[in-house]
Amino acid sequence: MQKWSRVEGLKNGGARTTQGRVYQMVSDVKQDQAIKPSPVDGLLDFCARIGRTLMAFLQVTGRLGLFIGESISHVFRPPFFPKLVARQFMDIGYYSLPVVGMTALFTGMVLALQSYTGFSRFNAESAIAGVVVLSVTRELSPVLAGLMVAGRVGAAIAAEIGTMRVTEQIDALVTLSVNPFKYLIAPRVIAGTLMLPLLVLIGDIIGVYGGYIVSIHKLGFNPNSYLTQTWDILENMDVISGLVKAAAFGFIVSLMGCYHGFNSQRGAQGVGAATTNAVVSSSILILIFNYVLTQVFFS
Amino acid sequence: MNDVTPKLELKNVKKAFGPKKVLQGVDLKISPGKSLVIIGGSGTGKSVALKCILGLLHPDEGSILIDGRESVGLPPRERDQVMHKFGMLFQGAALFDSLRVWENVAFGLIQGRGVDRRTAYDTALEKLHSVGLDESAAYLFPAELSGGMQKRVGLARAIAANPEIIFFDEPTTGLDPIMADVINNLIVKSVKQLGATTLSITHDLASARKIADEVAMIYQGKIIWQGPVSSLDRSGNDYVDQFIHGRAEGPITDDIKARV
Numbered sequence: 001m002q003k004w005s006r007v008e009g010l011k012n013g014g015a016r017t018t019q020g021r022v023y024q025m026v027s028d029v030k031q032d033q034a035i036k037p038s039p040v041d042g043l044l045d046f047c048a049r050i051g052r053t054l055m056a057f058l059q060v061t062g063r064l065g066l067f068i069g070e071s072i073s074h075v076f077r078p079p080f081f082p083k084l085v086a087r088q089f090m091d092i093g094y095y096s097l098p099v100v101g102m103t104a105l106f107t108g109m110v111l112a113l114q115s116y117t118g119f120s121r122f123n124a125e126s127a128i129a130g131v132v133v134l135s136v137t138r139e140l141s142p143v144l145a146g147l148m149v150a151g152r153v154g155a156a157i158a159a160e161i162g163t164m165r166v167t168e169q170i171d172a173l174v175t176l177s178v179n180p181f182k183y184l185i186a187p188r189v190i191a192g193t194l195m196l197p198l199l200v201l202i203g204d205i206i207g208v209y210g211g212y213i214v215s216i217h218k219l220g221f222n223p224n225s226y227l228t229q230t231w232d233i234l235e236n237m238d239v240i241s242g243l244v245k246a247a248a249f250g251f252i253v254s255l256m257g258c259y260h261g262f263n264s265q266r267g268a269q270g271v272g273a274a275t276t277n278a279v280v281s282s283s284i285l286i287l288i289f290n291y292v293l294t295q296v297f298f299s
Numbered sequence: 300m301n302d303v304t305p306k307l308e309l310k311n312v313k314k315a316f317g318p319k320k321v322l323q324g325v326d327l328k329i330s331p332g333k334s335l336v337i338i339g340g341s342g343t344g345k346s347v348a349l350k351c352i353l354g355l356l357h358p359d360e361g362s363i364l365i366d367g368r369e370s371v372g373l374p375p376r377e378r379d380q381v382m383h384k385f386g387m388l389f390q391g392a393a394l395f396d397s398l399r400v401w402e403n404v405a406f407g408l409i410q411g412r413g414v415d416r417r418t419a420y421d422t423a424l425e426k427l428h429s430v431g432l433d434e435s436a437a438y439l440f441p442a443e444l445s446g447g448m449q450k451r452v453g454l455a456r457a458i459a460a461n462p463e464i465i466f467f468d469e470p471t472t473g474l475d476p477i478m479a480d481v482i483n484n485l486i487v488k489s490v491k492q493l494g495a496t497t498l499s500i501t502h503d504l505a506s507a508r509k510i511a512d513e514v515a516m517i518y519q520g521k522i523i524w525q526g527p528v529s530s531l532d533r534s535g536n537d538y539v540d541q542f543i544h545g546r547a548e549g550p551i552t553d554d555i556k557a558r559v
Binding site: 169171178183 | 355393
């Protein structure tokens with residue numbers, strides 16, 4: 001009976017090595033049993049696996065750190081490509097407006113409805129305006145806008161740059177004496193960082209308006225008192241913290257899209273994986289940094 | 300004659316990816332104005348060697364001399380000056396999807412060298428004419444072109460800045476035999492007009508015979524034979540013989556069997 005078995009860490013008739021995998025074709029089960037690793041080998045194997053995972057993690061972290069450093073340095077160093085930045089303003093900012101606007105509108109509307117359901121039990125309906133405006137400006141608008149833009153823009157950036165990588169267009173840029181960090185990465189990072197706060201500002205207004213519509217037309221609130229309550233409870237810091245978060249999220253989304261696209265592996269599968277990784281990593285980072293920034297602003 | 304500084308010289312260039320040693324000491328010389336073609340099977344290190352020369356990959360060891368000057372480890376600004384000497388035709392043409400044909404051809408002039416758009420446009424049209432394309436093609440996008448036309452545009456882009464050294468990566472791959480010959484002729488014509496030195500990598504022997512002054516064969520990360528194209532058929536090297544005759548049996552397949 002022919003059988004393939006993979007033996008890790010064993011080489012030269014059982015002598016232990018620290019590197020590589022040895023693939024051996026074993027002709028029968030007896031031989032297979034003869035080279036079965038001992039418990040000590042198993043433990044070493046386990047440690048080696050942890051070591052490899054740690055090394056891989058450090059490698060990715062280091063590579064990402066260098067990528068971020070290089071990207072930021074090219075944002076501030078000439079030559080600049082204003083036309084490309086303007087195009088990215090349109091792609092990342094203007095074309096994301098419908099999706100961010102719709103998200104903010106319905107979030108504000110749902111928030112008013114749900115708050116009413118809860119607060120009416122304690123006769124605290126008057127707090128709805130405050131809950132809507134604070135939730136929208138501090139948390140929901142920046143986080144949801146960030147996540148929506150991660151899905152729309154982060155994926156598009158990773159797919160575009162990934163395709164450029166696998167079709168050698170990035171190599172072509174280098175051979176034509178154009179730095180890909182300046183030409184591809186910097187415009188996207190600038191546009192992402194500057195455009196998301198604008199989107200969030202618009203999202204804030206639309207979100208509050210969504211709560212207003214439901215409160216006035218469905219829940220029967222007085223328009224003037226609703227607006228007065230909204231205005232009274234809102235402070236500058238509520239809006240500013242949301243905008244700062246938005247800038248951080250825009251930076252994360254554009255950078256993750258660029259990083260994964262730039263390091264895309266060969267083939268359609270590689271580009272697909274880069275796109276997925278860009279969206280997943282930027283979404284997770286948005287949630288983590290949202291907590292960190294909230295802690296910084298309001299602790 | 301031997302005193303002439305080679306336009307491009309590789310000395311003991313090594314490159315590995317993890318445990319996989321792709322280049323194991325490549326030595327190569329190209330005299331000014333000469334055309335060298337590197338032949339070899341897939342995975343023998345042709346593309347990696349080319350990418351090391353272009354600075355897209357950093358060799359682990361060895362030196363790469365351009366006009367007698369070391370180009371490995373140059374700071375970015377000096378690297379840019381070296382890159383200005385280069386032109387490159389990629390295997391899949393690598394045209395920028397979002398730009399029109401003329402903008403692709405003029406890209407290096409406008410973005411890389413700061414030439415104004417009007418002058419760059421005129422140069423692009425002139426180069427497009429020289430590869431057999433007229434003004435009507437200039438405003439198309441790469442996706443609207445056939446494979447052969449994309450290669451022509453890629454060639455026009457490679458020669459747009461009148462480079463001193465032009466690299467061709469599998470210039471005829473994916474083309475029908477007639478279009479492949481057309482591209483070969485265009486390469487020969489363009490190179491003659493410019494007086495450029497060229498380095499090509501291919502496994503298309505018809506292409507190699509047409510465009511080469513000299514041929515080198517790479518095998519297992521080393522140059523195992525180099526000589527004039529006229530002596531390719533009597534190289535006296537069994538590996539070269541098997542490769543150029545496309546035989547299934549020979550030392551290359553014996554090595555593969557031995558490794559398995």
